[in-house]
Amino acid sequence: ALPDLQAYLTMGSLEIFKSLQLDQDYDIEFRASGSLQAIHTEAQYEYARDRVLTLRSQGYSVELLTTREVLSMEPEANPRLLGFTYFPLRSQADPVKATRALASAASRHGADVITGREVTAVHVLGDSTFRVETDDGDIRSQVLVLAVGAWSGPLGKMLGLNIPIVPVRGQMWATEALPPKVFHTITSAESAYDWSLEPNGSGDAPPELTHRGKTRITRHLYGRQTRSGQIIFGGDRQQVGYDNAPDATGIEVNRGHAAEVLPFLNDVPVQRTWSGLMPFSMDGKPIIGKILQVENLYIVSGLASSGFGRGPMAGKLVADYIHGGHRPQVLAECDPARCVTASGCPESR
Numbered sequence: 591a592l593p594d595l596q597a598y599l600t601m602g603s604l605e606i607f608k609s610l611q612l613d614q615d616y617d618i619e620f621r622a623s624g625s626l627q628a629i630h631t632e633a634q635y636e637y638a639r640d641r642v643l644t645l646r647s648q649g650y651s652v653e654l655l656t657t658r659e660v661l662s663m664e665p666e667a668n669p670r671l672l673g674f675t676y677f678p679l680r681s682q683a684d685p686v687k688a689t690r691a692l693a694s695a696a697s698r699h700g701a702d703v704i705t706g707r708e709v710t711a712v713h714v715l716g717d718s719t720f721r722v723e724t725d726d727g728d729i730r731s732q733v734l735v736l737a738v739g740a741w742s743g744p745l746g747k748m749l750g751l752n753i754p755i756v757p758v759r760g761q762m763w764a765t766e767a768l769p770p771k772v773f774h775t776i777t778s779a780e781s782a783y784d785w786s787l788e789p790n791g792s793g794d795a796p797p798e799l800t801h802r803g804k805t806r807i808t809r810h811l812y813g814r815q816t817r818s819g820q821i822i823f824g825g826d827r828q829q830v831g832y833d834n835a836p837d838a839t840g841i842e843v844n845r846g847h848a849a850e851v852l853p854f855l856n857d858v859p860v861q862r863t864w865s866g867l868m869p870f871s872m873d874g875k876p877i878i879g880k881i882l883q884v885e886n887l888y889i890v891s892g893l894a895s896s897g898f899g900r901g902p903m904a905g906k907l908v909a910d911y912i913h914g915g916h917r918p919q920v921l922a923e924c925d926p927a928r929c930v931t932a933s934g935c936p937e938s939r
Contacts, residue, residue: 602903616691625680625775740867761865767819781810796870
C-alpha cells in the first residue's frame with residue numbers, strides 16, 4: 591500500500607533536503623536531529639500512547655519515552671513532565687538557506703528565478719497560454735502553477751476561481767546566540783491533543799488553529815536551536831486576514847509554553863520576533879494538482895504550517911505531473927476538484 595499523502599510529502603522532502611546538503615554541496619544546515627514532543631498532562635499521555643500505537647501500526651518510526659530517558663538526550667528538559675513522544679527520523683534545516691539552495695539548483699537546470707515583482711493580473715490567452723502582468727513587465731507561459739501560499743485566494747480570483755485557502759498568521763521569537771543547549775526539534779502535545787477533540791474545526795474556519803476569532807483555544811509549540819546558537823520557537827496560528835504584525839501577547843504565551851518544556855528559557859530574553867502568513871485550506875488538506883476549470887493550470891497550496899517540510903516533494907510531484915502527463919496516484923486525496931470552483935469567466939485577451 592502507498593504511504594498516505596502527508597508521509598509521502600514529508601519523506602520525499604526529507605530526501606530532497608538530504609540531497610541538497612550531502613550530494614549537491616549546498617550548506618542548508620541540514621541535521622537529522624529527531625524530534626521530541628512534550629507531554630504535560632495525564633490526558634495528553636493517554637492520547638500520546640494511543641497515537642504512538644496507531645502510528646507504529648502504519649509504519650512510522652516513533653517511540654513513547656519516559657522523561658528520565660529524554661534527560662539523557664535533552665539535559666535541559668523539564669524533569670516534571672510526564673514523558674515525550676520521540677520521532678527519530680525528523681530533521682531540521684535553515685529555511686532561508688534551503689530556499690536559496692533550491693532556487694540556485696533550479697537555475698543550474700535552466701530556470702529563470704525572478705524575485706521582487708508583484709503580480710497585478712493574470713490573463714488566459716486564446717491559445718490557452720498565460721500572460722502574467724507584474725509591476726515590472728509581463729511574463730508569458732504555456733503552463734502556470736499557482737504556488738503562492740496564502741495569496742492563493744486573490745490569485746485565483748484573477749483567473750475567475752474560488753480557491754478556499756485563507757491566510758493564517760504564524761509568529762516566531764528568537765534568543766541571542768547561546769552555547770549548545772537544545773539538540774532536537776521540540777514540540778508539545780497540548781495542541782495535538784486539543785485538536786483531536788475537535789478534528790474538523792468550527793466549520794467557518796480551518797481546523798487546527800490556536801484561536802477562534804480573538805479567543806485562544808489551545809497553545810501550539812515548535813522550536814529548535816540553530817547552528818549559530820539562537821533558540822527559535824513559535825506556534826500561534828491565528829486567522830487575522832493579511833495582518834502579519836507580531837502580537838506581543840501571543841509571543842509571551844508561546845515563550846511561557848516553551849519554558850514549561852525547557853525551564854532555562856525563563857531566564858533568557860527574547861532578542862527578536864517576526865511573523866508570516868501560512869496557507870490553510872478550509873478542510874485542512876493540501877490542494878495539489880491540476881485545476882480543471884482552466885487548461886494548463888496547476889496549483890500547489892494548502893500545506894498550512896508545513897510548507898517548508900513538505901513543499902519540496904509537493905513541487906516535485908506537480909512537476910512530474912506536468913512533464914509526464916499523468917497524475918501521481920498519491921495526489922488523489924488532495925485533488926483541487928474537491929474544492930476549487932469557478933467564480934466567473936477567466937479574463938482572456
